[in-house]
Amino acid sequence: MYDVIVAGGGAAGIAAAISAVREGAKVALIEQSKPGGRLLQSIHNGFGDEFFGEDLTGPEFAARLASRLVSSGIKIIIATVTDVSSALTVTVRRPSGKLAELKAKAIVLATGSKEEPEPSTAPTSALRGVYTATEAQRLINIEGKIIGKKAVVYGSNTLAVILARRLTLEGVKVVCVCESREKPVALPKDIVQCLEDFDIPLYLNTTVAAEGESALRGVYIKKALSEPSFIACDTLILSPELSPDDTLTVGAGIVIDGKTRGAEVTSALETSVPGIFAAGSALHTQTSADDAAFEGMDAGRNAALYAEGKQETTEHVRITAGEGIHYVMPHTAPLEGRTKIFFRAADFRKAVRLDVRCGQDLIFAKRYPALLPGLLENIEISLNGLSQDVRLSLEEQ
Amino acid sequence: MKKYTCILCPVSCEMEAGQAVDHGEISVSGNACKRGEVYARMEIINPQRILTTLFPVTRGKAVPCKSGAPLDNHKLFDVIKLIKNSRAQKPVKAGDILLPNVLGTGVDIIATADRP
Numbered sequence: 001m002y003d004v005i006v007a008g009g010g011a012a013g014i015a016a017a018i019s020a021v022r023e024g025a026k027v028a029l030i031e032q033s034k035p036g037g038r039l040l041q042s043i044h045n046g047f048g049d050e051f052f053g054e055d056l057t058g059p060e061f062a063a064r065l066a067s068r069l070v071s072s073g074i075k076i077i078i079a080t081v082t083d084v085s086s087a088l089t090v091t092v093r094r095p096s097g098k099l100a101e102l103k104a105k106a107i108v109l110a111t112g113s114k115e116e117p118e119p120s121t122a123p124t125s126a127l128r129g130v131y132t133a134t135e136a137q138r139l140i141n142i143e144g145k146i147i148g149k150k151a152v153v154y155g156s157n158t159l160a161v162i163l164a165r166r167l168t169l170e171g172v173k174v175v176c177v178c179e180s181r182e183k184p185v186a187l188p189k190d191i192v193q194c195l196e197d198f199d200i201p202l203y204l205n206t207t208v209a210a211e212g213e214s215a216l217r218g219v220y221i222k223k224a225l226s227e228p229s230f231i232a233c234d235t236l237i238l239s240p241e242l243s244p245d246d247t248l249t250v251g252a253g254i255v256i257d258g259k260t261r262g263a264e265v266t267s268a269l270e271t272s273v274p275g276i277f278a279a280g281s282a283l284h285t286q287t288s289a290d291d292a293a294f295e296g297m298d299a300g301r302n303a304a305l306y307a308e309g310k311q312e313t314t315e316h317v318r319i320t321a322g323e324g325i326h327y328v329m330p331h332t333a334p335l336e337g338r339t340k341i342f343f344r345a346a347d348f349r350k351a352v353r354l355d356v357r358c359g360q361d362l363i364f365a366k367r368y369p370a371l372l373p374g375l376l377e378n379i380e381i382s383l384n385g386l387s388q389d390v391r392l393s394l395e396e397q
Numbered sequence: 398m399k400k401y402t403c404i405l406c407p408v409s410c411e412m413e414a415g416q417a418v419d420h421g422e423i424s425v426s427g428n429a430c431k432r433g434e435v436y437a438r439m440e441i442i443n444p445q446r447i448l449t450t451l452f453p454v455t456r457g458k459a460v461p462c463k464s465g466a467p468l469d470n471h472k473l474f475d476v477i478k479l480i481k482n483s484r485a486q487k488p489v490k491a492g493d494i495l496l497p498n499v500l501g502t503g504v505d506i507i508a509t510a511d512r513p
């Protein structure tokens with residue numbers, strides 16, 4: 001019997017295990033491959049500013065976190081978690097294929113995210129030369145493979161544009177990056193340093209369809225209101241939006257937020273199933289590794305407190321996303337102390353005011369010169385003595 | 398005046414910066430913090446970036462590496478070429494200098510992972 005079992009050993013999971021053990025808990029960390037997660041294949045820099053106070057590459061960030069696992073007393077189990085139950089049991093499949101059941105007093109879900117192709121627009125295809133962005137990044141950065149000569153990237157999230165730059169630096173000609181929406185998903189700074197720096201064109205409002213028999217021959221790209229045009233290429237990278245890996249969440253009967261596709265959580269990062277906590281991109285994607293690590297620290301500590309029976313049960317108020325807000329985190333918070341609320345804007349907005357209302361009453365407001373959908377913002381407010389739901393919304397200035 | 402996007406943090410400030418024709422004064426606006434101003438100046442004078450890529454290893458998988466400091470943008474592809482024509486010998490440890498003072502820039506190429 002463990003006090004805390006952490007499922008998934010990326011930035012969030014490692015941080016959760018470390019902070020739970022600091023609280024004196026007996027901790028197991030279950031990882032299916034190698035501790036570090038996505039960071040291990042993200043060889044670029046831009047990580048760690050907030051968590052380590054230093055600009056690091058992904059592998060460096062992972063190594064720093066993982067070094068804290070050494071002689072920490074955390075039991076690292078290499079296995080795949082196949083099931084988590086509301087009775088706080090964890091089923092794992094060992095590399096040998098053998099199934100085992102482990103018991104815990106609290107569980108942290110930190111199994112990261114997965115790519116979900118949009119069936120309507122994504123050229124679903126088993127053609128040779130077509131890769132998902134995660135798979136391509138792993139092949140190039142971990143296996144050291146060269147995956148083609150001429151490529152088109154479909155999707156414009158951080159991973160997509162970072163991959164476009166990686167391919168270019170490895171000598172692959174990236175013809176263009178295409179995005180079906182009218183705005184790129186990645187942050188402006190990543191569009192600049194990954195695409196503009198290398199003169200890689202970004203086509204918005206553009207869909208892509210693969211063409212070929214068994215191997216990719218090229219793609220048809222179709223801009224709004226114009227005829228499709230053919231581009232010959234041997235590589236197509238599909239980079240759909242990432243969404244939380246909800247296999248375990250759904251299996252445990254945890255309530256899911258329709259926007260994030262991750263669990264609904266309290267400010268202690270506890271899900272709707274008592275004793276099960278969640279953190280990192282398993283909870284909401286597009287989180288930076290720094291945010292994932294901070295969340296992991298919180299979830300791990302709170303899981304340890306829960307295991308000790310120290311978690312207080314107080315009255316909670318619901319926090320909801322209104323006009324202009326894509327999602328909020330957490331979904332509920334206690335009526336005492338100060339609460340940190342994270343939110344993401346639904347669209348790119350200039351000169352807006354964030355309003356926090358309880359019923360009709362305005363309880364907090366803040367002006368923003370600009371809000372980007374790719375940026376996770378946060379405010380800290382007091383919810384003392386509130387009796388109704390709290391709602392965040394954006395107002396034009 | 399030209400538009401610049403600061404790449405130093407996720408906020409991605411949209412700035413305007415320019416150099417007066419007659420004298421060297423560079424004016425910057427739109428930056429939310431001091432780092433943005435320094436960045437915009439460098440974009441005008443000499444744009445630089447941190448380079449990350451894979452460094453070939455003799456009889457082993459290539460090791461991820463980075464430039465220890467930003468490199469002049471116009472030298473990036475020359476540095477990459479040099480890296481791809483080099484071979485590191487195992488064992489490599491994160492932090493090892495793989496190419497010191499690359500192309501006389503004063504910047505080292507450093508391993509960011511281990512290859513035991």
Ligand SMILES: Cc1cc2nc3c(=O)[nH]c(=O)nc-3n(C[C@H](O)[C@H](O)[C@H](O)COP(=O)(O)OP(=O)(O)OC[C@H]3O[C@@H](n4cnc5c(N)ncnc54)[C@H](O)[C@@H]3O)c2cc1C
Pocket residue numbers: 007008009010011012013030031032033034035036037038039041042046079080081082110111112113134137158159162245279280281282286287288289292
């Ligand atoms: C500027 C920037 C750049 C970024 N660049 C990239 C990038 O290039 N590539 C990228 O991918 N992300 C990138 N990200 C995202 C960031 O790296 C991730 O959000 C963060 O690392 C997620 O950490 P995590 O611990 O939540 O998830 P992960 O790192 O995904 O960790 C999840 C872990 O759980 C394990 N796991 C999953 N399911 C199971 C199971 N059933 N049983 C056991 N173990 C399991 C996995 O093996 C993995 O190790 C970037 C973010 C920013 C802000």
Ligand code: SF4
Pocket residue numbers: 403404405406407408409410428429430431432433434
């Ligand atoms: S100017 Fe400052 S706040 Fe704005 S993007 Fe640059 S570093 Fe970030």
